[in-house]
Amino acid sequence: MFYAKVYITLKKSIADPQGNAIKEALLSMEYDGVKDVRMGKLIEIKLADKSSKEAEKRVRDMCDTLLANTVIEDYTYDILEVQP
Amino acid sequence: MKFGVVVFPGSNCDIDCYNALRDVLDQDTEYIWHRTKNLGSYDCIVLPGGFSYGSYLRGGAIAKVSPVMDRVVEFVESGKPVIGISNGFQVLVESGILPGAFLRNNNMKFICENVYIRTESISTPFTNLCGKGQILRIPIAHGDGNYYVGDETLKRMEENNQIVFRYCARDGEVTDASNPDGSLQNIAGVCNREGNVLGMMPHPERCMEEILEGRDGAVIFKSIINYLKGGAVNG
Numbered sequence: 001m002f003y004a005k006v007y008i009t010l011k012k013s014i015a016d017p018q019g020n021a022i023k024e025a026l027l028s029m030e031y032d033g034v035k036d037v038r039m040g041k042l043i044e045i046k047l048a049d050k051s052s053k054e055a056e057k058r059v060r061d062m063c064d065t066l067l068a069n070t071v072i073e074d075y076t077y078d079i080l081e082v083q084p
Numbered sequence: 085m086k087f088g089v090v091v092f093p094g095s096n097c098d099i100d101c102y103n104a105l106r107d108v109l110d111q112d113t114e115y116i117w118h119r120t121k122n123l124g125s126y127d128c129i130v131l132p133g134g135f136s137y138g139s140y141l142r143g144g145a146i147a148k149v150s151p152v153m154d155r156v157v158e159f160v161e162s163g164k165p166v167i168g169i170s171n172g173f174q175v176l177v178e179s180g181i182l183p184g185a186f187l188r189n190n191n192m193k194f195i196c197e198n199v200y201i202r203t204e205s206i207s208t209p210f211t212n213l214c215g216k217g218q219i220l221r222i223p224i225a226h227g228d229g230n231y232y233v234g235d236e237t238l239k240r241m242e243e244n245n246q247i248v249f250r251y252c253a254r255d256g257e258v259t260d261a262s263n264p265d266g267s268l269q270n271i272a273g274v275c276n277r278e279g280n281v282l283g284m285m286p287h288p289e290r291c292m293e294e295i296l297e298g299r300d301g302a303v304i305f306k307s308i309i310n311y312l313k314g315g316a317v318n319g
Contacts, residue, residue: 010187014232015266017192066149069142069178071185072232 001084002047002055006077008068009040043067046082055079085312087113088126090156090172092147097133097169097289104289105130109305118150127312128165129156131172133225133287143186143228144174153179165209165308166281170226173273173283182276182283183241184233190266194227198297199264201272201286202252205245208275209311210282213303219256220249220300222286224264224272229285231267231274241274249273249284 010016016038023037045062049055059077068075089101098115106113116123123129137146147153153175160166160181168176176182189195203211203218214220233241241247249272253262263270265285273284288301 014187015190017188017190021192066145067141069145069185071177071234072187 001082002049002052003080003082004045004047004055004059004077005080006043006045006059006063006067006075007040008043008063008073008075009038011072011074014072052079052081085112085127085309086125087111087128087130088116088123089113089130089132090116090118090152091132092118092134092136092150092175094136094138095132095134095171097171097287100287100289101130101132101169104292104301104305108292108302109309111309116152118147118152120152121155123152123155123159126159126164128167128308129159131156131166131168131175132289133170133172136171136175139171139174139228142174142178143171144176144178147171147175148179157181160276160281163278163280165311167210167304167308168281168283169287169289170224170229170285173285174228176281176283181281182274183237183246184231184271184274186228187230187232187266188228189226189230189264194225195229195264196223196225197264198223199272199286200252200254200256200262201249202256202258203248204250205248205275207245208248208279208282208307210275210304210307211248212315213307213310217256218303219252219254220286220288220303221291221298222288222301223290224286225290226265226285229265229267231271231285233268233271238268244277246275246277246279247271247273248275248282249286 291301
């Protein structure tokens with residue numbers, strides 16, 4: 001059994017107003033070292049696939065068809081084998 | 085001539101669209117539940133506004149995998165007119181029927197107000213009764229209406245005359261100040277390459293009668309009726 005963590009972020013070229021709002025809040029709290037904040041999504045998926053290769057292919061398909069909108073978003077993922 | 089208004093779980097402008105077509109314009113209109121697998125008897129499909137599937141993940145993202153959407157894709161391919169309004173527009177871009185994507189409004193607020201839009205293309209089934217450059221006053225109500233599209237696609241869309249509406253000032257000038265949500269180049273509505281699918285963020289169904297502070301929205305639905313009756317599409 002596999003456990004996938006999918007990270008979805010806005011492409012670097014796309015402005016992130018939520019990230020900016022968080023950055024301003026952190027600066028207002030005097031976290032002076034904050035240079036930039038980008039906000040994204042984390043999606044955790046349990047998969048019954050037999051091999052990590054199979055799981056990875058499935059996760060990539062899910063990202064391309066539903067989880068991410070690749071017009072505006074990038075995605076990465078980690079896939080871990082776990083005990084059922 | 086029959087109109088179908090698709091109802092997803094979470095649609096909330098379906099009744100307004102039904103009212104606009106059925107009660108105001110006296111058209112044969114039916115609701116279409118999102119599990120419907122046959123759109124054969126309809127001449128025009130409306131994807132209404134709202135929060136389909138709670139707008140979880142992204143606006144329109146879950147609705148695009150609803151059973152009815154496969155049929156909508158076939159309907160589009162058959163050349164018949166489809167209009168998506170607000171969340172309906174989001175469903176159309178998420179499903180790839182229209183180009184682009186939506187980002188959070190650049191001021192981070194949900195905006196519900198009357199805006200002015202300028203008609204950039206009158207050669208569509210949805211704007212054939214508009215005058216060239218006609219300015220319409222139509223309300224918007226969205227939090228994720230910031231239209232984005234890549235440079236190359238935008239260039240192709242402009243060449244194909246696919247930008248149908250832009251946010252503008254009262255006098256029709258397209259300015260930064262009249263852009264409510266940060267949409268690229270003030271884009272408020274676009275059509276597909278073939279011209280039979282329109283997506284627009286403003287809600288024409290909400291301004292069909294004087295009692296609702298204006299009826300500028302009626303020209304869009306009347307244009308569709310004119311088109312379906314065989315009326316000419318300009319230019």
